[in-house]
Amino acid sequence: MSExxxxxxxxxxxxxxxxxxDPPEYVWDNIKTGIQNPKGPGGHGFNxxxxxxxxxxxxxxxxxxxxxxxNSFTINLPEKGSETSxxxxxxxxxxxxxxxxxxxxxxxxxxxxxxxxxxxxQKEQESxxxxxxxxxxxMLPKKSIPEERVxxxxxxxxxxxxxxxxxxxxxxxxxxENKLSSLKYINFEYNGLGQTNQSDVRLNHKPSSxxxxxxxxxxxxxxxxxxxSVGLYFRPEMIRYPSDDxxxxxxRGIDLHVxxxxxxxxxxxxxxxxxxxxxxxxxxxxxxxxxxYEDVYDVTFDTIGNEVTPVxxxxxxxVYDSINYVRITPSERRYTYLQIPIMFGYGKDYRRxxxxxxxxxxxxxxxxxxxxxxxxREDQYKILNVENSLPARINANWQFVLSxxxxxKLGNKISLSVEPLIRYYINSDYExxxxxxxxxxxxxxxxxxxxxx
Amino acid sequence: MYSEDELIRKCIEQDAKxxxxxxxxxxxxxxxxxxxxxxxxxxxxDIMQEGFIKVFLNLKSFRxxxxxxxxxxxxxxxxxxxxxxxxVKYQKDIEIDQAEAVQNSETGAYDNLVVEELLKLIxxxxxxxxxxxxxxxxxxxxxxxxxxxLEISENTSKSQxxxxxxxxxxxxxxxxxxxxxx
Numbered sequence: 001m002s003e004x005x006x007x008x009x010x011x012x013x014x015x016x017x018x019x020x021x022d023p024p025e026y027v028w029d030n031i032k033t034g035i036q037n038p039k040g041p042g043g044h045g046f047n048x049x050x051x052x053x054x055x056x057x058x059x060x061x062x063x064x065x066x067x068x069x070x071n072s073f074t075i076n077l078p079e080k081g082s083e084t085s086x087x088x089x090x091x092x093x094x095x096x097x098x099x100x101x102x103x104x105x106x107x108x109x110x111x112x113x114x115x116x117x118x119x120x121x122q123k124e125q126e127s128x129x130x131x132x133x134x135x136x137x138x139m140l141p142k143k144s145i146p147e148e149r150v151x152x153x154x155x156x157x158x159x160x161x162x163x164x165x166x167x168x169x170x171x172x173x174x175x176x177e178n179k180l181s182s183l184k185y186i187n188f189e190y191n192g193l194g195q196t197n198q199s200d201v202r203l204n205h206k207p208s209s210x211x212x213x214x215x216x217x218x219x220x221x222x223x224x225x226x227x228x229s230v231g232l233y234f235r236p237e238m239i240r241y242p243s244d245d246x247x248x249x250x251x252r253g254i255d256l257h258v259x260x261x262x263x264x265x266x267x268x269x270x271x272x273x274x275x276x277x278x279x280x281x282x283x284x285x286x287x288x289x290x291x292x293y294e295d296v297y298d299v300t301f302d303t304i305g306n307e308v309t310p311v312x313x314x315x316x317x318x319v320y321d322s323i324n325y326v327r328i329t330p331s332e333r334r335y336t337y338l339q340i341p342i343m344f345g346y347g348k349d350y351r352r353x354x355x356x357x358x359x360x361x362x363x364x365x366x367x368x369x370x371x372x373x374x375x376x377r378e379d380q381y382k383i384l385n386v387e388n389s390l391p392a393r394i395n396a397n398w399q400f401v402l403s404x405x406x407x408x409k410l411g412n413k414i415s416l417s418v419e420p421l422i423r424y425y426i427n428s429d430y431e432x433x434x435x436x437x438x439x440x441x442x443x444x445x446x447x448x449x450x451x452x453x
Numbered sequence: 454m455y456s457e458d459e460l461i462r463k464c465i466e467q468d469a470k471x472x473x474x475x476x477x478x479x480x481x482x483x484x485x486x487x488x489x490x491x492x493x494x495x496x497x498x499d500i501m502q503e504g505f506i507k508v509f510l511n512l513k514s515f516r517x518x519x520x521x522x523x524x525x526x527x528x529x530x531x532x533x534x535x536x537x538x539x540x541v542k543y544q545k546d547i548e549i550d551q552a553e554a555v556q557n558s559e560t561g562a563y564d565n566l567v568v569e570e571l572l573k574l575i576x577x578x579x580x581x582x583x584x585x586x587x588x589x590x591x592x593x594x595x596x597x598x599x600x601x602x603l604e605i606s607e608n609t610s611k612s613q614x615x616x617x618x619x620x621x622x623x624x625x626x627x628x629x630x631x632x633x634x635x
Contacts, residue, residue: 008621009590012575015568016489016591020481024494027484027501028476034506035472283602285527287518324519326594328601384519387531 229259231270231417233448239276241440251276253339255446264346268358272339273367277332282374283387284327287320289380320382329374335393336368341401354407354415362399364429369393391430398426407450415450457521465513476505479522483529489587490533492576504532530592534602537584565632566625574624582617585610 232255239249257270298313340363347356374386405419423442455463455471460478463471483504487497508528515524575583584603588594589610594602596610603610 008618008625011566012571012586012590012621015566015571016485018482019485019489019568019572021484021488022481023484023487023501024498027498027505028473028480030502031476031505031509032469032472034502035509281601283531324523326598326601328598382518384516385514385524385527 226260226262228453229261229415229450230453231255231257231259231268231448231450233257233272233417233446235272235274235421235444235446237274237421237423237442237444239440239442249276249278251442251444253337255339255448257341259450261347264348266345266347266356266358268343268345268360269341272341274337274339274364275334276337277334278393279330279332280388282327282329282331284329284374285324285384285386286327287322287382287384288325289382290319290321292316292318318380318382324384331372331374331388333372334370335366337364338367339364339399343401343403347407349407352409354409355405356407356419357402357404359400359402361426362401362423364397364399366393366395393429394427397429400424400426403446405446410449413452415452417446417448417450419446420444421446458517461512461515461517461521464509472509475509479525480505482522483525486526486529487533488572489575489591490530490537490583492580492583496536500529500533500536503536504529507532530588533587534584537580537603540580566628570628574621577624578617578620581605581609581613582620585613586617586621589614 235253235255237251237253239251241249251274253272253274255270255272257268257272259266259268293316294314295317296312296314300311300313302309302311341360342362343358343360345356345358347354347358401421401423403419403421405417407415407417409415421444423444425440425442428440455474460471460475464475480501484497484501487500487504488494491497491500504525508525511528515521575586578586581603585599588599588602589596596607596614599605599610600607605613
């Protein structure tokens with residue numbers, strides 16, 4: 001018969017003192033799997049070599065992108081108003097300007113007609129030659145190809161050519177005909193490098209003597225020379241962990257970035273160092289020191305004179321309280337990360353102000369961690385167990401960074417840049433499965449100076 | 454049959470048979486602890502799994518100075534506390550003037566309750582009440598220690614214990630009334 005309980009506390013304490021229940025079998029299966037494949041602090045399989053490889057890959061990709069971007073736009077057209085290459089300007093002329101001039105339009109029409117007739121003639125001659133050749137070479141009897149038709153097509157082609165030529169001869173000479181005829185076999189080839197080559201290919205549509213009088217289009221649209229800048233930034237950030245009771249963390253960092261800008265587009269990469277602090281507690285199970293006594297572990301006897309004297313061999317034994325105590329002591333861990341971003345952006349500059357938006361991935365590598373030792377008030381104690389409430393951080397994680405900001409030109413070579421940014425952690429920076437399962441994010445404000453070259 | 458020291462050594466050496474023996478030896482009692490700290494069996498399974506993985510991975514840090522069962526139990530309780538911290542997003546500190554004002558009822562008629570019923574009552578308690586009740590009444594932690602472990606104030610710990618007691622007492626009385634009607 002069980003004893004009567006006086007209160008709830010005794011009831012529960014007594015009933016659960018020796019309470020046992022067998023767990024389901026799958027629990028052991030899961031534990032077995034867990035202890036056979038423990039996840040190391042690296043978490044996502046980043047080891048030293050992997051990290052170095054990733055870093056090298058990132059830098060190489062960045063360098064190649066910058067190189068490709070800078071070489072794909074190496075068109076160095078002459079400065080605005082320059083007359084070093086007037087023919088190049090002509091080659092950029094708009095067709096509508098030519099068509100509005102009736103004389104030019106007429107010349108073009110005639111030229112086009114000649115060209116068309118010659119093309120037809122060439123085709124028909126080729127056809128005739130082909131037919132004749134076929135007749136000669138094929139095994140078919142000659143009667144299968146009517147002679148009359150072959151002759152007729154040749155005559156038609158010839159008569160057409162003749163007719164066009166006669167038309168040209170009979171037409172009253174236009175005032176520009178001489179010029180046109182003299183320029184008829186001059187062509188301007190734009191070689192893609194801002195220079196033109198004259199060749200003996202016939203001119204198509206654009207008589208130069210007229211076009212050259214039209215002012216050149218503005219050069220600004222074609223100025224594609226890239227600009228390099230180096231930026232030095234300071235960056236405070238606030239990191240949020242959505243699914244944990246972990247309080248918001250604060251990080252601060254400095255960035256040294258290189259920026260290459262072409263027209264409105266730019267690529268930015270570089271190195272940054274960021275320091276973040278985790279505040280937690282050590283939970284220490286220990287026994288208090290009570291004192292010590294001398295333990296006799298051996299007794300020997302010496303005979304001094306005629307007396308037998310016992311000699312006690314002792315050792316000091318410390319005594320600790322049998323009660324387990326718990327001590328919670330604060331612990332503040334500091335971590336330093338190297339951050340390597342590759343950002344692609346778009347921006348516009350005005351007189352002094354400019355704005356931009358940019359986004360891209362960033363790799364964060366832990367380069368240093370400072371984990372302080374626990375502190376105890378007592379001089380002597382016996383530690384039974386130590387637990388830290390903070391999980392370890394992983395060595396590398398990927399982030400996606402999005403920012404938008406503004407520049408203000410302080411001088412020809414220097415600008416002030418202010419950009420709020422949001423950083424989304426693609427994987428958590430803590431050991432997986434131990435602290436957070438959702439993706440942290442951070443909000444920051446990067447402020448710095450951009451030096452233009 | 455291994456002695457405790459041998460079992461520990463073999464577990465540290467990753468002997469699969471010893472690990473299973475170790476688990477079988479302590480699992481029933483530890484699962485009882487897990488059930489007390491959880492609201493359902495699934496949660497208890499999670500605590501058990503995570504707790505025992507920690508035990509095996511940290512077994513070499515056991516100094517063999519105290520009881521092994523006590524050490525495992527502390528690890529399991531700490532795992533339950535960590536799970537509690539993950540689950541509690543917002544904690545309201547409920548200050549109470551008379552935390553100890555609620556006196557234990559002395560009905561003297563509790564002895565007919567079986568442990569399964571009591572376990573059910575504990576699992577139905579709100580998370581904070583359940584944690585404080587378990588830690589203080591059954592595990593023997595003081596309010597100061599609980600406040601540090603759960604990162605709450607001492608008064609909150611006291612008030613939650615008081616409310617847990619009230620809730621349990623009310624529910625036990627309901628059970629007794631129901632049984633009397635039968």
